[in-house]
Amino acid sequence: MVAESKERQNLGLLCFYPYRALEARLLAELAVAGFDDITLAQGRIAARIGPAGTRLTDLAEQALVTKQTAGYLVDQLEKASYVRRVPDPTDARARLVQMAERGQAVVAIARRVEAEVEAEWTAHLGGEATAQLRATLERLREITDPHR
Amino acid sequence: MVAESKERQNLGLLCFYPYRALEARLLAELAVAGFDDITLAQGRIAARIGPAGTRLTDLAEQALVTKQTAGYLVDQLEKASYVRRVPDPTDARARLVQMAERGQAVVAIARRVEAEVEAEWTAHLGGEATAQLRATLERLREITDPHR
DNA sequence: CTAGTTTCGTCAGATGATCTGACTTTCGTC
DNA sequence: GACGAAAGTCAGATCATCTGACGAAACTAG
Incomplete structure (x- = not known):
């Protein structure tokens, strides 16, 4: 980076700085507000929950993680009472993850x-x-x- | 996202997509070229090594991880012969991580x-x-x- | 309507990445 | 020369992620 910092940075990296800044700021302000048990990964999943609730499989796909990972994160969000799981009325195999x-x-x-x-x-x-x-x-x- | 996808997305998130695309592409093309043992985290550290070598502490700071994490990643890069550690001639406590x-x-x-x-x-x-x-x-x- | 296939979610196990805390050695300063 | 700061490592814990296998429900084709 000694060399990089003065030179022309690649566009992808330039995109990264603002994103990281926003993410860090979000996490910090949530902590200030007393929500200090939320992790980045949990937030990325939670951010994709739709108004009527979203299936685990959809959350996983949109967040680009496996169903297992999404399930692990939703477990934690549920334990901390941020979300709840309800049965999907249209499909008995599925459950909807909703914001609590x-x-x-x-x-x-x-x-x-x-x-x-x-x-x-x-x-x-x-x-x-x-x-x-x-x-x-x-x-x-x-x-x-x-x-x- | 059901709601989000049609609406005005926040700027930070919009910045994220290109970055992620570049990162994924880099990893994929490196794998094609036979470098299939590099992880994202290793790459983020390695990308910050300057031409003359860089101290572990500096790598950690720039990549926004702790010294311990940086050390763990450099260990692996070193084992795989991507980098080497040499003594820093100006400071006996420090070592420079250089590209091999x-x-x-x-x-x-x-x-x-x-x-x-x-x-x-x-x-x-x-x-x-x-x-x-x-x-x-x-x-x-x-x-x-x-x-x- | 039954048989095969797909989808939804979970269980189990492994690995990778990250942190906090404590420690050693060396440096710099006063 | 003594003391605080800096460079790096060790140890232990936790979080996040993957692959693989599985059971239950739904869909699809005869």
Whole structure:
């Protein structure tokens, strides 16, 4: 990095810094709010739970982990009362993972922090550059996100 | 995500997709080239070794892991002959982690793949949008990268 | 409607990656 | 020269992740 830091960094790495910053900030602010038992991996799973609940298999696929890993993380989230599992009325094999009350409190904080961070970035970059950044990243997602 | 996928995604997450795509691609192409024993975590450490070698403590700090974790990963890279440790001539406590021949072969492939991926992104986004993306990300790095 | 196949989730076991805490050696400073 | 700080290692614990195998329910084709 001695050499790297002054040179032209590759685009992928440049993308990584903001992401990492946001993730760290989220975790830190959640800890401040008393939710200090959440891990990154748990958050990545929890972030993908839809309003009506989501199947474990879907969570695993979207988070790019195996069903087993997703199950392990959901177990922990459930033990800590962030989520609950209910039977899927349309399929007796499946269960829906839903946000519990405690989980919804976390989601509210997360949304607030995301908005704050984005406002800070906008203040640094300017509104126009931020809008362009978003537009470009959305186009880039078309070829870099296997799930859409 | 059922809800998320159509809605406005937060900028941090949008940044994540390209990064993940690049990382996956790098690992896959290295595996094709016969370097199938490299893990992501090892790569993240190795990517920060400077031309003259870098201290373990510096690697740890830049990769945002503890010295112990960095040491564990360097052990494995050393066992697999990707790097070597030499005494630091300026400080008897310290040792420099340097790229060995095998490691340099990996670096060469990584640089090639990075260039390929960037070319693909440029083809999709257009040259101007790509240049703007880079410029904006570099500015964003000023406030999101704790190490510069 | 039964037989075969797929899907949903779990169990079991292994490995990888990460942390905290304690320690040794060396450096720098006063 | 003594003492605090820095470089790295050792030990132990935990978290996250994988592969493989499995049981139960659902779907599909005769």
